[in-house]
Structures are given as C-alpha cells and as structure tokens.
Amino acid sequence: MFLYEHLPKTHEWPAVERKTRSKMGYDYIKFSNGVELRAVAEGADQLRQYTASVVYCTEMAFWDFAQATWNSLRPTIEGGGRIFIDSSANPGFFCQLVTGQLNEDEPEEEQEAHDVIEGVHEYRRNGVYVARIHYTADPSKRSEEWKTNEKKGTTTEGWEREYEINWTVSAEPKYYPEFDYNRHVALEELHPIEGRPLLLSFDYGLTPATIIAQTTAKGQLLILSELQSWDCGMLAHGRAVQAELQTFYSGYEYTAVGDPAGNQRAQSDEKTANEILRDRYGIIVEPGELTQTGRSEAVRYYLTTLTPDGKPLLQLDPRCQMLIEAFTGGYHRKVVAGRTLDEPEKNEYSHLMDCLAYLCAKLYRDNTSMSDKWKQMTRGRMHRAGCM
Structure with a gap:
C-alpha cells in the first residue's frame, strides 16, 4: 500500500477494491483490474493452495525451509509464472542457488556472465537469472570517505555480510565458533x-x-x-x-x-x-x-x-x-x-x-x-x- 500510494499521479492506476489488514500489515489487496496481492508465510506448503502467476520471496537466505519452498515453487514456473527472489548474503540454500550447483547436471561456472555497470554483475546459474548488486552501483557510495563513515558502529561480520556480499558470514550464532x-x-x-x-x-x-x-x-x-x-x-x-x-x-x-x-x-x-x-x-x-x-x-x-x-x-x-x-x-x-x-x-x-x-x-x-x-x-x- 505504501508503494501504491506513492505511485506517480501522472498515470491512471487501477483502484483498490478491497484490502485487509493484520498486525503485520496488509495481507490482501484486490485491484479493479482483477489483480490480487496476497501475503503468504514462508514454508514449503504455504503456496500449494494458490495458483500464483508471480511469486516474490524476500530475504530467502534467512528462511528455515528455503530449499523445500523452492522445490514446491518450481511448478509455478512450468505453468508460465515468474519467481522473484531478493536477499542479502547468508550461508544456506539461497547461497547454493546463486553461487553453486543444485545438481550434477548444472555447469560449475557462471553462464552468460556480464557487467552492465560498476557494482552490478549479472549471470545465469541453476536455471536462474541472477543480478548481484553491490553498494558501489551507486556512484555516491564509491568513495573511501563514504565507506569509512558507514562502517562506524557496525561489526566486521555485519559489514561483510550486508555490504560486501560475503556468503561465508552468517547472522546466526555459529555452532562451532572455534573454526578459523x-x-x-x-x-x-x-x-x-x-x-x-x-x-x-x-x-x-x-x-x-x-x-x-x-x-x-x-x-x-x-x-x-x-x-x-x-x-x-x-x-x-x-x-x-x-x-x-x-x-x-x-x-x-x-x-x-x-x-x-x-x-x-x-x-x-x-x-x-x-x-x-x-x-x-x-x-x-x-x-x-x-x-x-x-x-x-x-x-x-x-x-x-x-x-x-x-x-x-x-x-x-x-x-x-x-x-x-x-x-x-x-x-x-x-x-x-x-x-x-x-x-x-x-x-x-x-x-x-x-x-x-x-x-x-x-x-x-x-x-x-x-x-x-x-x-x-x-x-x-x-x-x-x-x-x-
């Protein structure tokens, strides 16, 4: 709703016909053109009762059942739908999806890799189109002065994970912190x-x-x-x-x-x-x-x-x-x-x-x-x- 209310007024957008709200925010919105937006909890079986044309998964690297959810979402693609995923770096299935192999039939290296602009690296892997966006994609964030100011008050691990896209740093408490x-x-x-x-x-x-x-x-x-x-x-x-x-x-x-x-x-x-x-x-x-x-x-x-x-x-x-x-x-x-x-x-x-x-x-x-x-x-x- 925040995005909808801030769309440019120069264009005529579909009207909101119905919306429901919970403690976490809006969980259902229906527009006059028939499009429905529905919030769904994470989990492998949550989407089986719906037929979605577009699925948007946010911060998937931190999901407990990311792999099972991904497997259950595959039929959505086969039926002509789309899956969009975003996340900051964290070890787990999402890391394997965008940096490794899901099975032995997949090539080990990136496919069709190219850099459009500084800080943005795009490629294909595991049948997925990946865009790796670093903070240096913003020209105003490329100076050492900006980096020095932003690092103040952050932990080394937090900076590496959230800013440098370091997949080896986890937000969770390590079970073996003795590992170096x-x-x-x-x-x-x-x-x-x-x-x-x-x-x-x-x-x-x-x-x-x-x-x-x-x-x-x-x-x-x-x-x-x-x-x-x-x-x-x-x-x-x-x-x-x-x-x-x-x-x-x-x-x-x-x-x-x-x-x-x-x-x-x-x-x-x-x-x-x-x-x-x-x-x-x-x-x-x-x-x-x-x-x-x-x-x-x-x-x-x-x-x-x-x-x-x-x-x-x-x-x-x-x-x-x-x-x-x-x-x-x-x-x-x-x-x-x-x-x-x-x-x-x-x-x-x-x-x-x-x-x-x-x-x-x-x-x-x-x-x-x-x-x-x-x-x-x-x-x-x-x-x-x-x-x-």
Whole structure:
C-alpha cells in the first residue's frame, strides 16, 4: 500500500477494491483490474493452495525451509509464472542457488556472465537469472570517505555480510565458533597420502551424506571430499560413493563409521542402511557416537588442538564448500523465542556436519583408548622397575 500510494499521479492506476489488514500489515489487496496481492508465510506448503502467476520471496537466505519452498515453487514456473527472489548474503540454500550447483547436471561456472555497470554483475546459474548488486552501483557510495563513515558502529561480520556480499558470514550464532577459515581450510587442494587408509563417515535418511578423510602420521585429520545427496535413498547414494572411491581413491583401504540409526530397518524391504552398504558395496560401517555432546566435543577438540609441529589438527580441502559454509554460520545454534539453545538447528548442513562429528568422535575415542592403555602399560613397567 505504501508503494501504491506513492505511485506517480501522472498515470491512471487501477483502484483498490478491497484490502485487509493484520498486525503485520496488509495481507490482501484486490485491484479493479482483477489483480490480487496476497501475503503468504514462508514454508514449503504455504503456496500449494494458490495458483500464483508471480511469486516474490524476500530475504530467502534467512528462511528455515528455503530449499523445500523452492522445490514446491518450481511448478509455478512450468505453468508460465515468474519467481522473484531478493536477499542479502547468508550461508544456506539461497547461497547454493546463486553461487553453486543444485545438481550434477548444472555447469560449475557462471553462464552468460556480464557487467552492465560498476557494482552490478549479472549471470545465469541453476536455471536462474541472477543480478548481484553491490553498494558501489551507486556512484555516491564509491568513495573511501563514504565507506569509512558507514562502517562506524557496525561489526566486521555485519559489514561483510550486508555490504560486501560475503556468503561465508552468517547472522546466526555459529555452532562451532572455534573454526578459523585461515587456519582450518587448506591453501590448496588436498591429496590422499599413499599407503595410509581412508576414513569414511555416513549419515542416512533421504538426504544421505558421506565424508572421505584421512589422518597423517602426526594425527592431523584431512577432510578430502564431501558427498551430499538429495531426495534419494542409501542405494543410490552408495553408488555415488562407490564411483567416487573408484575414480579418485582406487587402491586405498578404508574403514567406515556412521549414524547409529543405520541399524534401524526400513519398512519397505526390512534392510538397514548398514546392510545395504555391506551387501551391495562391501562397505562395513561401525555405529558412531550416540550423544550430541560427545560428537560436538570431539569436533571442538580437533578444532582447538595442534599437531606436534604446530599445525591445526583439522584441515579441510577448499573444495568442501558445504562444510566450509556450515562452519562459517550455516550450521548454527537453534534460536527459539529469542533464546539461543545449546543444540544445533537441523538444516541442509546438518548431514555433512553429523558425518564429521561421527568421524571426530571415533578418532577421539580410539586415540583416548590407546593413550589410556599405554599409560597403564607404562605405569606397570615403572612400578616393577621401582621394586627392583
């Protein structure tokens, strides 16, 4: 209504025939030419009851169910409608939509990229036309003086997210604030070390995920690859994992750990996810740590501990974009009624982060068990030596 009331008076606009208002503002407006504007809450199923010709989604990067909503909106395009989305930067599905790949059939690079004016970059990706608008598109905002004045009173993360379109900075409270991009992300691509076994970690469900990793002789955990599947079962995901291993890690031995729920039987064929991996692909999966506390503390141990030569104990390949986005804010604490909880928000990053947590917990448990065993053996020898 604000926009309508401020339209130029030089043109004859359709009259407002009906409008309804709620506490949040106007939620329905009908014009004399038959056009209706209707406010709809975010969510995957909110629009299924309507047949919209135009859908406008605002600040989609901050939606809890952005991916599910996008999938439900696709029929709108097929029927000849349009979808408009705007948002400032934030890790999540919207970031993947405009900067990454939604499926393996999409090209990795931008399509038809061009710059119309300074500060505006336009291209196509994932079947979407994207316009990236930086504040420098406004000539009055290109001076260092303007930038210095505007940065006063803002946090570094807030400026990077809202002004510099930095997708790695989240507005949500990070679940692992111990993560440091400059320390925990390798400067170049990581390669497997010959002669050392691989470590696989699995998360199940209809969004199965897998991490392929390796440890060095000094105990550093190298995350070599991430595999995230959408809307498929373990049978299809297992094929992707098998292809990845045969293509890039042929000849390497491996051990695997996974979600403890992998031993629960499916209602369709009464086979567990672990049984599918074992019988179809020869992958034997050890159940991982059950508690969230045990898993998260293991990840924090690897984030905050150094190797004997002073290197971070956890190192990510720079190609593991979803894990990096998760660490930089995509995987964050749940906020309910303004209160930040200790548990993480379940979202599209949860599956890969659970994989990492199972892996870290297994390694931490194994290392602790070996350390305790060594201490007991050494203590006994020292005691006997003392008696002599």
